[in-house]
Amino acid sequence: MDALMLLGDEALAQGALDAGISGFYAYPGTPSTEIMEYVQRSKQAEGIHRTWSSNEKTAMESAIGMSFAGKRTMAMMKHVGLNVAADPFMNSAFTGANGGLLVAVADDPSMHSSQNEQDSRFYGKFAMIPILEPSNQQECYDMAFYGFELSEKYKVPVLIRLTTRLSHSRAGVVRRAPISQNGLKTPDDLFQFMLLPAIARKKYQHLIELQNDFVCESAKSPFNSFQFEAKDLSKGIICTGLAYNYLNEVFQGKEIPYPVVKICQYPLPNEQIHELYNKCDSLLILEEGMPLVEEQLKGLAFTGMKPIHGRLDGTLTRDGELNPNKVAKALGLPDTYGKPIPAVVTGRPPMLCVGCPHSDSYLALNEALTEYGRGHVFSDIGCYTLGFMPPYNAINSCVDMGASITMAKGAADSGHFPAIAVIGDSTFAHSGLTGLLDCIFDKSNVVIVILDNSTTGMTGGQDYTAFGKLEDICAGLGVEKEHIRVFVPFKKNFPEMVQIYKEEIAYNGVSVIIPRRECVQTLKRKHKMEG
Amino acid sequence: MKKDIILAGVGGQGILTIATIIGTAALKRGMHLKQAEVHGMSQRGGDVQSHLRLSDEAIWSDLISFGGADMILSVEPMEALRYLPYLNAEGWIITNAVPFNNIANYPDVEDIYSEIKSIPNHVLFEADTIAKEIKASRSMNIVVLGAAIKHLGFTQAEIEDAIRAIFARKGEAIVEANIRALQAGIAIGN
Numbered sequence: 211m212d213a214l215m216l217l218g219d220e221a222l223a224q225g226a227l228d229a230g231i232s233g234f235y236a237y238p239g240t241p242s243t244e245i246m247e248y249v250q251r252s253k254q255a256e257g258i259h260r261t262w263s264s265n266e267k268t269a270m271e272s273a274i275g276m277s278f279a280g281k282r283t284m285a286m287m288k289h290v291g292l293n294v295a296a297d298p299f300m301n302s303a304f305t306g307a308n309g310g311l312l313v314a315v316a317d318d319p320s321m322h323s324s325q326n327e328q329d330s331r332f333y334g335k336f337a338m339i340p341i342l343e344p345s346n347q348q349e350c351y352d353m354a355f356y357g358f359e360l361s362e363k364y365k366v367p368v369l370i371r372l373t374t375r376l377s378h379s380r381a382g383v384v385r386r387a388p389i390s391q392n393g394l395k396t397p398d399d400l401f402q403f404m405l406l407p408a409i410a411r412k413k414y415q416h417l418i419e420l421q422n423d424f425v426c427e428s429a430k431s432p433f434n435s436f437q438f439e440a441k442d443l444s445k446g447i448i449c450t451g452l453a454y455n456y457l458n459e460v461f462q463g464k465e466i467p468y469p470v471v472k473i474c475q476y477p478l479p480n481e482q483i484h485e486l487y488n489k490c491d492s493l494l495i496l497e498e499g500m501p502l503v504e505e506q507l508k509g510l511a512f513t514g515m516k517p518i519h520g521r522l523d524g525t526l527t528r529d530g531e532l533n534p535n536k537v538a539k540a541l542g543l544p545d546t547y548g549k550p551i552p553a554v555v556t557g558r559p560p561m562l563c564v565g566c567p568h569s570d571s572y573l574a575l576n577e578a579l580t581e582y583g584r585g586h587v588f589s590d591i592g593c594y595t596l597g598f599m600p601p602y603n604a605i606n607s608c609v610d611m612g613a614s615i616t617m618a619k620g621a622a623d624s625g626h627f628p629a630i631a632v633i634g635d636s637t638f639a640h641s642g643l644t645g646l647l648d649c650i651f652d653k654s655n656v657v658i659v660i661l662d663n664s665t666t667g668m669t670g671g672q673d674y675t676a677f678g679k680l681e682d683i684c685a686g687l688g689v690e691k692e693h694i695r696v697f698v699p700f701k702k703n704f705p706e707m708v709q710i711y712k713e714e715i716a717y718n719g720v721s722v723i724i725p726r727r728e729c730v731q732t733l734k735r736k737h738k739m740e741g
Numbered sequence: 742m743k744k745d746i747i748l749a750g751v752g753g754q755g756i757l758t759i760a761t762i763i764g765t766a767a768l769k770r771g772m773h774l775k776q777a778e779v780h781g782m783s784q785r786g787g788d789v790q791s792h793l794r795l796s797d798e799a800i801w802s803d804l805i806s807f808g809g810a811d812m813i814l815s816v817e818p819m820e821a822l823r824y825l826p827y828l829n830a831e832g833w834i835i836t837n838a839v840p841f842n843n844i845a846n847y848p849d850v851e852d853i854y855s856e857i858k859s860i861p862n863h864v865l866f867e868a869d870t871i872a873k874e875i876k877a878s879r880s881m882n883i884v885v886l887g888a889a890i891k892h893l894g895f896t897q898a899e900i901e902d903a904i905r906a907i908f909a910r911k912g913e914a915i916v917e918a919n920i921r922a923l924q925a926g927i928a929i930g931n
C-alpha cells in the first residue's frame with residue numbers, strides 16, 4: 211500500500227481503525243483533538259462510535275464499558291484531561307480490560323496550548339500498567355495494533371502517550387491489512403469489573419503479579435532497542451520517545467559512538483538498563499517531559515558513583531520540550547543557533563477574532579462592573595480566556611475546566627461581592643453542571659455567565675453535548691426561570707446587556723446569563739460549505 | 742536533495758496550504774517528508790510556523806535544528822524574522838513585505854525591512870499587491886511560494902501539478918487563480 215501522509219494523531223486513529231476498534235471516546239483538547247476529528251471524517255469509521263463525550267471522565271468510563279462488552283475501544287484526551295478521568299483510569303487498572311482498552315493521552319510540553327506541563331507517563335506508572343510512547347508516526351500506527359494485543363493478552367488497559375510534536379507532525383505511514391472487530395463477549399469472570407474491597411484486594415494482588423510480565427514485555431518489545439556495542443563507553447544514552455529522533459538527527463549520517471537504549475515501552479526493562487549502567491562510565495538520559503526515567507534511576511540511595519545526567523542536574527532544561535539543539539548541547543556538541551531574533555520583532559499573542567461574540571459580552575460586563583472595581587470575575591478555559599488580554603482585562607482567574615462556577619461560589623460563600631463566573635458553553639457541559647447544582651443547593655449569591663457561541667471554539671469548533679439545551683438544563687437543575695436571562699451580544703444591544711448584568715448582580719441568589727451568538731469562525735466555515 | 746524550510750505567518754494566512762503544495766510535489770518525486778504544524782491556541786491571530794523537511798534520505802527529527810534551515814518562507818515580514826535563529830548562513834529569506842497588523846505595538850516596517858535586507862539571500866516583495874493585480878487576492882500565499890520555487894529546486898510544472906491536484910475539488914476558477922498567482926511569484930523570484 212502507498213504511504214499516507216498523516217499527523218501522529220491521525221496515524222494512531224488509522225491504526226486503531228485498521229486494528230478492529232469498535233468505539234472512540236473523547237473530549238477535545240490540544241494536541242489530542244485530531245485523533246477524533248480524523249475518525250469523524252473517515253468513511254471506514256461509519257458505524258463505529260465516534261461522537262464527542264461530555265468530558266474525559268465520561269469518555270473513559272464509556273470506553274471501560276465497551277471493553278466490558280468484549281470490543282476494542284480507545285479513550286483519547288489531552289494531558290490535563292487525564293486528571294479529570296483519573297478516577298476511572300486508576301480503577302481500570304484494577305478491573306482490567308476485556309476487549310482491548312487503550313487510553314491515548316497527548317501531553318503538551320512547553321505548554322503551546324495548555325495551562326500546565328505534566329507528563330502522563332507518571333499516571334501510567336501510578337496505575338502500574340504498560341505505557342507505549344511512539345517516537346514517530348509509523349509507530350503511532352503500529353502501536354494501535356500492538357497495544358490492543360497487549361491489552362487483551364494481559365487483560366489490562368494500556369496507556370499510549372503522545373506529545374505535541376508528534377501529534378501535530380506529518381509523515382508517511384504504511385498501513386497493514388485491516389482486521390475485523392471483536393464480537394460481543396461478556397467477561398469470562400463476572401466479578402472482573404466489581405471493585406468491592408474483597409474483590410479489589412485480589413485484583414491488586416493480580417496487578418502486582420503482572421508487573422514482572424510487563425517488564426519482560428518491555429525487554430522484548432519491538433519498540434525498544436538496545437545498542438550496547440559502541441566505540442566510546444564514557445557515556446551510555448537512554449532516549450525515550452521522540453528524544454531518539456533528536457539524538458539521531460544530531461549524528462546525522464554518522465554512527466553514534468555511544469551505547470544507546472531506546473525506550474518506547476514501559477515499565478523500564480531493568481536488566482538492560484543495569485547492563486548499560488555497568489558498561490558505561492556515565493549515563494545521559496534524554497526524555498521528552500519530566501525526568502521520570504532519570505528519577506527512577508537515581509533513586510534516594512543513589513551514591514553518584516557514576517554520574518547520571520539529564521534534566522535534574524541541568525544538563526538539559528528542567529522544563530519545556532526537547533529539540534535537536536538541546537540534545538546536541540547535552541552531548542557537548544557545538545550550538546548551531548543562527549542569528550539572534552532582531553530586537554524589532556515583537557510578540558504576537560493569540561487574541562479574540564474580530565467580531566467574536568465574547569468581545570461584546572466582555573465589554574458590557576466591564577461596564578456593569580465599573581462601580582465595583584476589578585477582581586470579581588472568575589473565568590475558565592476556552593477562547594474567552596483571551597478576555598484576560600487588553601483591551602478587555604475582564605477576567606481574574608483560569609484554573610481548570612469548570613472552576614469558574616465553583617470558585618465564584620467559594621468567593622461568594624466568603625462574602626465577596628459581586629462574584630461572577632464566566633464559562634463557555636462547552637466547558638459548562640464538561641464540568642459546569644455539578645458546580646451549578648452546588649450553587650443552587652446553597653442558594654449562593656453568584657452570577658453565572660454561560661457564553662454560548664454554539665461550539666467548542668478554542669479547539670477548532672467541535673460540537674458538544676449540551677448544545678441547544680442550556681436554559682432547560684439550568685432550569686432543570688433549579689435556577690429560577692426569571693433569573694435565566696438570554697441576550698445577543700452585539701454592539702447595538704450594549705445598553706440592554708449592561709442592564710441585564712446589573713439586574714442579576716443586584717439579585718441575591720443564583721442567576722444565569724446566556725449571551726448567545728455563534729462563533730464567527732464556525733459561521734464562516736458553514737457559509738463556505740453552503741456556497 | 743535535502744531541504745529544510747520554515748514556513749511562517751499569522752494564523753489564517755495560509756501557510757499550511759503552501760506546505761501541502763510543496764509536500765505533494767516532493768512526494769511525487771518519491772522524497773521523504775516530515776511536516777511539523779502548529780494547531781491550537783496560537784491559531785487565534787497569533788504567530789504560526791511550520792517546519793517542512795524534504796529529503797532523499799530518511800528524516801529523523803520533526804523539528805529543524807537551529808542554524809539548519811535552507812529557507813524561511815514567510816507571508817508576513819515581521820514573522821520572517823522571528824525564525825532567524827533557524828536559518829543557516831547561506832539560507833534564503835523569501836517574504837511578503839505587506840505587514841499583517843493586528844497588534845497595537847507593531848514596529849516600524851522600515852526597521853523590519855532593513856533587518857531582512859541585512860540577510861544576503863533575500864527576496865522581499867509586496868505579494869498582496871501582486872495578488873490583487875492579477876485578480877487572485879486570496880492567493881497571496883501562492884505568490885510567495887512562486888518566488889521561492891527556484892531556490893527550492895522544483896520546476897514550475899511540478900508545482901502546477903500539485904496545485905491542480907489540491908485545488909481541483911474547489912473548481913477551475915480557483916485552480917486558475919492559484920496558477921496565475923504562482924506564475925506571478927515565479928516572475929519575481931527570477
Ligand SMILES: Cc1ncc(C[n+]2csc(CCOP(=O)(O)OP(=O)(O)O)c2C)c(N)n1
Pocket residue numbers: 237238239240266288290291294325591592593594611633634635636637638661663665666667668669
Ligand atoms: C480537562 C480539559 N479538557 C480539555 C481542555 C481543552 N480545552 C480548553 S478550552 C476548550 C474548549 C472550550 O470551549 P467553550 O467552553 O465552548 O469555549 P470557547 O472556546 O468556544 O469560547 C477545551 C476543549 C482543557 N484545557 N482541559
Ligand code: SF4
Pocket residue numbers: 561562563565566567568593594663667668729730731732785
Ligand atoms: S474562534 Fe470563535 S469563539 Fe474563538 S475567538 Fe474566534 S470567534 Fe471567538
